[in-house]
Amino acid sequence: MKRHQVTIIDIAKELNLSKSTVSRALTGHKSVKPDTRQAVLELAEKLDYQRNMLAISLITKKTNTIGIIVPEFHSSYFPKAIIGAQEVASKAGYSTVICQSDETYETEVANTRVMLANQVDGILVSITKETRNFDHLKIFQRKGIPIVFFNRVCDEMDVPKVIVDDYDGSFRAVSHLIERGRKRIAHLAGPSSLKISEKRLNGYKAALRKHNIPFDEELVISYDLNIEKVKIYVNHLLNLESPPDAIFAVNDPTAIETIQVIKKRGLKVPDDIAIVGFSNDFVSGLIDPALTTVAQPVKEIGQAAAQLLIDQINRELADWKAIIKVLKTELIIRKSS
Amino acid sequence: MKRHQVTIIDIAKELNLSKSTVSRALTGHKSVKPDTRQAVLELAEKLDYQRNMLAISLITKKTNTIGIIVPEFHSSYFPKAIIGAQEVASKAGYSTVICQSDETYETEVANTRVMLANQVDGILVSITKETRNFDHLKIFQRKGIPIVFFNRVCDEMDVPKVIVDDYDGSFRAVSHLIERGRKRIAHLAGPSSLKISEKRLNGYKAALRKHNIPFDEELVISYDLNIEKVKIYVNHLLNLESPPDAIFAVNDPTAIETIQVIKKRGLKVPDDIAIVGFSNDFVSGLIDPALTTVAQPVKEIGQAAAQLLIDQINRELADWKAIIKVLKTELIIRKSS
DNA sequence: TGGTAAATTGGGAACATTCCCAATTTGCGG
DNA sequence: CCGCAAATTGGGAATGTTCCCAATTTACCA
Numbered sequence: 001m002k003r004h005q006v007t008i009i010d011i012a013k014e015l016n017l018s019k020s021t022v023s024r025a026l027t028g029h030k031s032v033k034p035d036t037r038q039a040v041l042e043l044a045e046k047l048d049y050q051r052n053m054l055a056i057s058l059i060t061k062k063t064n065t066i067g068i069i070v071p072e073f074h075s076s077y078f079p080k081a082i083i084g085a086q087e088v089a090s091k092a093g094y095s096t097v098i099c100q101s102d103e104t105y106e107t108e109v110a111n112t113r114v115m116l117a118n119q120v121d122g123i124l125v126s127i128t129k130e131t132r133n134f135d136h137l138k139i140f141q142r143k144g145i146p147i148v149f150f151n152r153v154c155d156e157m158d159v160p161k162v163i164v165d166d167y168d169g170s171f172r173a174v175s176h177l178i179e180r181g182r183k184r185i186a187h188l189a190g191p192s193s194l195k196i197s198e199k200r201l202n203g204y205k206a207a208l209r210k211h212n213i214p215f216d217e218e219l220v221i222s223y224d225l226n227i228e229k230v231k232i233y234v235n236h237l238l239n240l241e242s243p244p245d246a247i248f249a250v251n252d253p254t255a256i257e258t259i260q261v262i263k264k265r266g267l268k269v270p271d272d273i274a275i276v277g278f279s280n281d282f283v284s285g286l287i288d289p290a291l292t293t294v295a296q297p298v299k300e301i302g303q304a305a306a307q308l309l310i311d312q313i314n315r316e317l318a319d320w321k322a323i324i325k326v327l328k329t330e331l332i333i334r335k336s337s
Numbered sequence: 338m339k340r341h342q343v344t345i346i347d348i349a350k351e352l353n354l355s356k357s358t359v360s361r362a363l364t365g366h367k368s369v370k371p372d373t374r375q376a377v378l379e380l381a382e383k384l385d386y387q388r389n390m391l392a393i394s395l396i397t398k399k400t401n402t403i404g405i406i407v408p409e410f411h412s413s414y415f416p417k418a419i420i421g422a423q424e425v426a427s428k429a430g431y432s433t434v435i436c437q438s439d440e441t442y443e444t445e446v447a448n449t450r451v452m453l454a455n456q457v458d459g460i461l462v463s464i465t466k467e468t469r470n471f472d473h474l475k476i477f478q479r480k481g482i483p484i485v486f487f488n489r490v491c492d493e494m495d496v497p498k499v500i501v502d503d504y505d506g507s508f509r510a511v512s513h514l515i516e517r518g519r520k521r522i523a524h525l526a527g528p529s530s531l532k533i534s535e536k537r538l539n540g541y542k543a544a545l546r547k548h549n550i551p552f553d554e555e556l557v558i559s560y561d562l563n564i565e566k567v568k569i570y571v572n573h574l575l576n577l578e579s580p581p582d583a584i585f586a587v588n589d590p591t592a593i594e595t596i597q598v599i600k601k602r603g604l605k606v607p608d609d610i611a612i613v614g615f616s617n618d619f620v621s622g623l624i625d626p627a628l629t630t631v632a633q634p635v636k637e638i639g640q641a642a643a644q645l646l647i648d649q650i651n652r653e654l655a656d657w658k659a660i661i662k663v664l665k666t667e668l669i670i671r672k673s674s
Numbered sequence: 675t676g677g678t679a680a681a682t683t684g685g686g687a688a689c690a691t692t693c694c695c696a697a698t699t700t701g702c703g704g
Numbered sequence: 705c706c707g708c709a710a711a712t713t714g715g716g717a718a719t720g721t722t723c724c725c726a727a728t729t730t731a732c733c734a
Contacts, residue, residue, distance in 0.1 A: 005480070007720055018684045023722060033682060048476055050453040054395045055720035058689045061342075063391070065455075079416045086437065095451050098435055100423065114432050116387040118402075139385055143342065256623060286593065288625030344690055355714045360692065370712060392690035395719045 006047045015039055026051065057119065066094050066309060067115035067123040071103045071152065075253050076281045077298055078126070081150065084302025085124055092310050094121070103225075105130040112136040122146035122309045127154060129191045129225060146312035150305040152194055160312065160323040162305040166196050169294040169329035170203025170248070171210075173276045176292070176331060177246045178211045182274055186219040186237050186244035188230070188254055197222065200250055200278065219244055230257040238265065238273075246274040246337070252281040255291055259336065274337040289335035297327050343386045352376055363388065394456060402432050403646060404452035404460040408440045408489065412590050413618045414635055415463070418487065421639025422461055429647045431458070440562070442467040449473040459483035459646045464491060466528045466562060483649035487642040489531055497649065497660040499642040503533050506631040506666035507540025507585070508547075510613045513629070513668060514583045515548045519611055523556040523574050523581035525567070525591055534559065537587055537615065556581055567594040575602065575610075582610060583674070589614040589621050592628055596673065611674040626672035634664050 008022040015022070017036065024032045025040035026049075043049075057063040066089055070078040086096050097118060099111035108128050115123055122145060125137065134154050140147045141157065150162040177185050187204045190197030201220070208215055218240065221233045234257075237244055249255035255277030259269055269275055269289055277284060280295035304325050311317045345359040352359070354373065361369045362377035363386075380386075394400040403426055407415040423433050434455060436448035445465050450473075452460055459482060462474065471491050477484045478494065487499040514522050524541045527534030538557065545552050555577065558570045571594075574581055586592035592614030596606050606612055606626055614621060617632035641662050648654045 005720090009720080019721080020685075020723085021683055024683090027722085031682060036682080048479070050450065052395075052456065052720050053454040054391050054400070054456055055689085056722075058389075058391045058395060058691095058720085059722050061689080073416060073420050076413070079410060083410050083437070095434060095436070095455065097432060099432070100420070113387065117390040118432065119389065119391055142385065260623075283620045283623055286597075286620055286625075287623040342690090346690080356691080357693085357715075358713055360690095361713090364692085368712060373712080389690050392719085393692075395690085395721095396692050398719080 005052070006049045007052070008049075010047065011040060011043050011049065014043060061119075063119045063121055064094050065097055065118065065120050066306070066313075067111075067118070067120040068096060068098045069101055069108060069111050069115070069123060069125045070098070071101050071108075071126060071128045073100055075251065075279070076283070077151075077251075077279055077296075080298040081126075081302035081305075084299035085306035086302075087299075088303045088306035088310065094310065101128050103128045103130065105133075109136045112139070116140075116143075116145075120145070122148070122313045124148050124150060124305050124309055125154075126150055126152040128152075129193055132193060146309055148305050148309040148312070150301055152196060155195060158321040160305075160308045160317075160321075160325070162301050162308065162325045162327070163196075164296045164301070164327045164329050166199035166329075167203040167206070169278065169296075169331070170200040171207045172203075172329075172331045173278070173292075173294050174204050174207035174248055175211070176333065177248065177274055177276060177337060178207065178213065180274065180337060182246035183213065184216070184219065184242065184244045185213075185246040185248060187221070188233060188247060188249045188258065189220055189222045190250040191224050192222055197250060204248060225251075225254075227253055227257055230254055231261050234258050234261040235265075238262070238267070244273065246276070248276045250278060252277040252279045252284050252291065252293055255293065255336075256281075256283065256287060259287065259289070259291070270335065270337050276337050280332055285332075285334065292334045292337035293332055295330045295332050297329075301327060342389070343384045344389070345386075347384065348377060348380050348386065351380060398456075400456045400458055401430055402434055402455065402457050403643070403650075404448075404455070404457040405433060405435045406438055406445060406448050406452070406460060406462045407435070408438050408445075408463060408465045410437055412588065412616070413620070414488075414588075414616055414633075417635040418463075418639035418642075421636035422643035423639075424636075425640045425643035426647065431647065438465050440465045440467065442470075446473045449476070453477075453480075453482075457482070459485070459650045461485050461487060461642050461646055462491075463487055463489040464531075465489075466531055469530060483646055485642050485646040485649070487638055489533060492532060495658040497642075497645045497654075497658075497662070499638050499645065499662045499664070500533075501633045501638070501664045501666050503536035503666075504540040504543070506615065506633075506668070507537040508544045509540075509666075509668045510615070510629075510631050511541050511544035511585055512548070513670065514585065514611055514613060514674060515544065515550065517611065517674060519583035520550065521553070521556065521579065521581045522550070522583040522585060524558070525570060525584060525586045525595065526557055526559045527587040528561050529559055534587060541585060562588075562591075564590055564594055567591055568598050571595050571598040572602075575599070575604070583612070584610060585613050587615060589616045589618040589628065589630055592630065592673075593618075593620065593624060596624065596626070596628070607672065607674050613674050617669055622669075622671065629671045629674035630669055632667045632669050634666075638664060 008019050012019045012022045022040050025037040089096055101108035101111055148160045153161040189201050223229055247258055249258055255275050259275055262269055277291050277293040280293045284291040284293050345356050349356045349359045359377050362374040426433055438445035438448055485497045490498040526538050542552055560566055584595055586595055592612050596612055599606055614628050614630040617630045621628040621630050
């Protein structure tokens with residue numbers, strides 16, 4: 001078993017050449033005699049030579065690697081976004097290091113160090129619900145390492161962001177419920193630390209206002225996205241003196257869990273209560289009843305974010321600080337409303 | 338904006354020390370005066386110093402990175418397995434480079450090169466449905482880089498493998514259908530190139546034999562896992578002179594799609610046709626009707642594979658060549674059967 | 675056939691770090 | 705206050721590559 005990896009020097013020695021020449025032959029430099037190149041290439045193939053990216057990156061100060069930090073892997077959202085991002089990245093010759101912060105600030109900071117130590121050329125980030133301090137991300141800015149936020153963005157940093165129009169999506173979802181005759185619409189909102197929760201809440205409020213339905217604080221519950229708690233909150237809503245006739249959930253997993261709870265109580269969806277979610281997870285069309293939801297172009301979000309990052313790495317982006325890419329959502333009406 | 342990254346030499350100069358001393362202070366070597374260490378650590382913190390893993394890895398010949406190559410990301414199977422693997426890996430101080438081969442041999446070979454170039458300390462692999470030649474994976478063996486297969490394994494290589502008992506799971510699934518009185522059970526099988534397809538098919542045949550049901554070739558269809566084709570095959574089965582009263586699908590996505598096709602034809606599941614899947618995807622319990630399926634401990638598979646890999650990297654594994662870890666499946670009976 | 679330009683090749687620094695060995699400093703007992 | 709061992713620090717090679725500049729070879733024309 002070869003402990004020693006094959007290097008260009010091995011090839012050079014074998015062919016009585018200098019490492020410079022071998023390097024040139026291997027990298028496809030023009031100034032090397034065709035015969036020589038041929039010989040080098042053949043021997044390299046024969047010896048299973050693989051260029052050592054560590055050494056190359058050390059010199060070129062480029063790793064051709066981008067980092068992706070996401071809060072979780074449980075919904076289909078982030079995996080799908082990552083697929084999109086990887087697609088664009090690998091097409092551009094970049095590999096990907098993925099870290100999952102598990103929705104904790106501490107892990108996110110740790111992930112950040114891994115990325116830095118690994119000299120990634122740029123990072124794609126969606127923050128945790130806990131993240132309030134952004135120093136660990138500002139380090140990248142200070143070091144000149146491009147950074148792009150997607151989905152869960154940081155407002156106080158001037159870097160490119162990719163989001164969907166949460167306000168608008170939310171507005172249309174709630175308007176739809178109102179048009180179906182619902183009067184008491186509850187909202188299971190996300191944690192107020194996240195911008196997206198806030199925007200979706202605002203869309204909800206705006207739709208009510210537009211249709212002259214009074215806002216009832218009692219009907220809005222902010223929760224920490226811990227899916228196990230949905231049961232408690234839904235039951236709380238149903239036990240209200242004047243219970244809701246519809247629930248708009250901040251995302252699909254929440255909506256799906258809500259439906260399960262309601263069904264378990266013997267109530268009918270949508271007859272007794274209509275439900276609308278947000279994101280159009282893969283599951284949502286398959287459950288019973290199929291979930292009405294605001295579809296996000298998740299894969300496209302990942303693609304757009306990666307593209308923005310790579311353009312920035314290649315310095316092909318003028319005034320990238322200002323870029324905020326807002327993708328459109330689409331209301332998909334199914335059986336649950 | 339600092340273009341130049343902070344190095345130990347910067348710290349050394351600033352403190353009138355040699356790079357050796359700074360290196361020792363930073364790595365926690367004992368033979369350095371407490372005052373000195375303190376000063377180094379403080380300055381490092383102040384300057385946002387981050388160790389350059391490229392240089393370290395170049396010397397130590399260890400990257401603390403493991404590679405994972407999976408065929409796809411569309412079902413929840415591989416993401417879930419990756420979560421498990423990452424959990425174990427990051428706990429052991431390893432980061433992860435993930436590549437997706439998109440079910441094509443060519444991409445898998447390319448991924449393999451990326452791993453090699455990035456000097457990963459080991460790889461976790463689940464092969465594509467196309468992979469018949471394993472030279473690109475044998476290179477790792479030859480170079481002494483540990484490799485562990487999971488789920489879709491390569492029989493001709495003597496390396497650790499993590500699988501479930503496909504034969505047994507399949508056997509029990511089909512036996513269950515027979516016990517429910519089904520007589521003509523079809524099997525939508527995977528491509529014969531994959532060992533798991535073969536084993537599941539064998540389990541199917543064995544269950545029929547045990548219950549004295551004649552094997553009917555007409556009822557077994559091997560397909561390439563391209564989900565769009567399910568429609569064709571299911572319709573073909575339903576149009577048979579003597580159509581099946583149950584279908585055992587090679588995996589859950591196939592089973593779910595099968596149910597959709599059947600419902601669209603106006604038939605009832607399970608009244609007209611019972612359906613059983615394999616894997617217990619997250620969706621399967623939520624669809625209508627809820628899918629009976631053979632549950633796999635997916636996350637545990639990822640964990641076990643990563644653990645095996647890391648043990649092998651740390652040379653803590655005696656006779657690892659022989660290790661084949663077989664995890665148990667569990668038949669989950671729901672409404673579709 | 676010599677000269678010069680072009681083609682090809684070689685030599686070494688540089689990248690950021692570790693690690694071995696040697697050099698220097700410190701501390702302590704006599 | 706000296707000597708010697710222990711504690712601390714410094715110097716330089718090594719890791720595998722690229723890239724610049726210089727050296728060598730080749731080719732072609734007068």
